[in-house]
Amino acid sequence: MSAQQTSLPDADAPMDTQRRTALIATCAVGGAGVIAAAAPFVMSFSPSERAKAAGAPVEFDVSTVPPGEMRKTEWRGKPIWILHRTPEMLQQLAAEVDRLADPESQRTAYPTPAYALKDPNLRSIKPEYLVVIGICTHLGCSPSGPFPAGSSPQLGADPGFVCPCHGSTFDLAGRVFKNKPAPDNLEVPPYKYVSDTVVVIGDDSKTG
């Protein structure tokens, strides 16, 4: 081999087509490899088996709630409110409609399941028991309440809940009042009755 220097290719000349093909093929295979290698890292952000197990459905016996009162339980780290509504409270719900932002629960951000909308004024499977997630749909604080009618200046004559963080108010079906920071009604979790008095929160499948 003679000791002459091999010249470097001219940077402006068009690239040899075979070389281009080889480069593209290599990049494609390499890219596939990068995606394959990155997949487990991205996946590792997802909830682990332990987190999923901790997020399993929760049972609650609604007969433990006296009329007019509310009990709380927890599902997936969030407070779940079970409010036992009296007949007077139920009558009130239809009268407030013109003060509500979304009385028919038509917004799609937190869609209300169809089984809870048989009567849009009630937003529950059984009329007496309201089951909602007690997290304000504005920025996530847990509202205080339930306040009886006339007991809270922020609610005026209506009974309901008041969020302490930015003042959003909700009625006894979890519906948000007009002109408040929160845009949506309180979220109804997936739930179903497995017996006359026991609900399972976190599971609304027809079977099992």
Add this chain to the structure above:
Amino acid sequence: MALHETQYKGLLGWFDARMPSAMGAFRTHMSEYYAPKNFNFWYFFGSLALVVLVIQIVTGIFLVMHYKPDAAQAFASVEYIMREVPGGWFIRYMHSTGASFFFIVVYLHMFRGLLYGSYRAPRELVWIFGCVIFLCLMGEAFFGYLLPWGQMSYWGAQVIVNLFSAIPLIGPDLSLFIRGDYVVGDATLNRFFAFHACAIPLVLLGLVVAHVFALHDVGSNNPDGVEIKEQKGKDGRPLDGIPFHPYYSVHDVMGLGVFFILFFAVLFLAPEMGGYFLEWNNFIPADPLQTPLHIAPVWYFTPYYSILRAITSDFMIWLALGVVALAVLIYFSVSRRTIGAAVLALALVAAVLMKMPGIAFDPKLWGVILMGGSVLVFFALPWLDLAPNKSMRYRPGWHLGLLCAFAVVFLVMGYLGTLPPTPVRTGFAQIGTLLYFAFFLLMPWWSRMGSFKPVPSRVTFAAH
């Protein structure tokens, strides 16, 4: 407005007009860094080491998302990562396989240095930075190994921290200080976690930058040991140089592909590597009351562990004789008698400290000193090697033979370090220790012996 002139167009041009040092760095270190065109197989390992460092850092970040650095939760959190975190097993195995491959790559990278005299002037500083990186890497591996909190993690840490207790006077207090407790415990785990996940990675990144910058400032060596900057063309570029980008950047990507085949073959098919990469005892949670029957450090520490264990009281006399013999050799070799006399005096002091009853240090302490010395001796290589030629290619064949013998001794000592000691094995380890140190400490003499071949002015390169 003082925008810089730029040769680039579009968005790159906008950026370059405002921060020309970015593309300046690209030109200095990649597209206009002229590397010798005759790099061979041994020249892949530097870029591979950098890639493995990145792999360890990225997988480390994702592991820290799920790991709990608490003695009560650490072991369980590793099992949680392996079994419950989606893709967690893959990330953990990448990290453990990466640790072992880091050492394989670094040992081969260092061997290249020995083959071609990469540590010789003007690259002594590159070599020194590299040796410091090696020390940091060993520390990083040691601290990281405690984190799974298995039996081997615990007792390995216990043993190594107790090495410091061998230091006279301050030893036991120093060990207490390092541990943060009377035995290796939660305090130790938390601080080792801080060192492993934060402190040493930062130091390593800085050192790697220094290592590469020091190299780029003087230019790379090559298998012929020819300084390519001595033969420049009319354009001022070395005749035997090619721009690192795109030639070696693409070349190294190919090397990376081969590396990944081996790496992922191990990861998917044999991540424990028969107990060498993930030791069996580490699948048992740490038990401070029960040491496993058979303790060994991880495979990459075993050669040094062999040296540590080989220093027994019977061996001290041979060491003392060796030190005195070396001092006598130095005395008759140096021109200034005063230096020779000083060395001889120091050697006699050392011999007394090795052998005289009552005054001598324990063999335990000498074991620690020699184990440390076996790593530190690498720093001295640029000044031990006095051969007229850099590369083994132009040296007498038996020089390469000696180097290969050293490599064999290193591997044998490594193997012996994985086994429980017996009198025969300890004997072999002692011979190995003497040969190991002889290779380095006699180098000023043997590296000048023999008939050397003439070094060409241009590299030997055949187009392929």
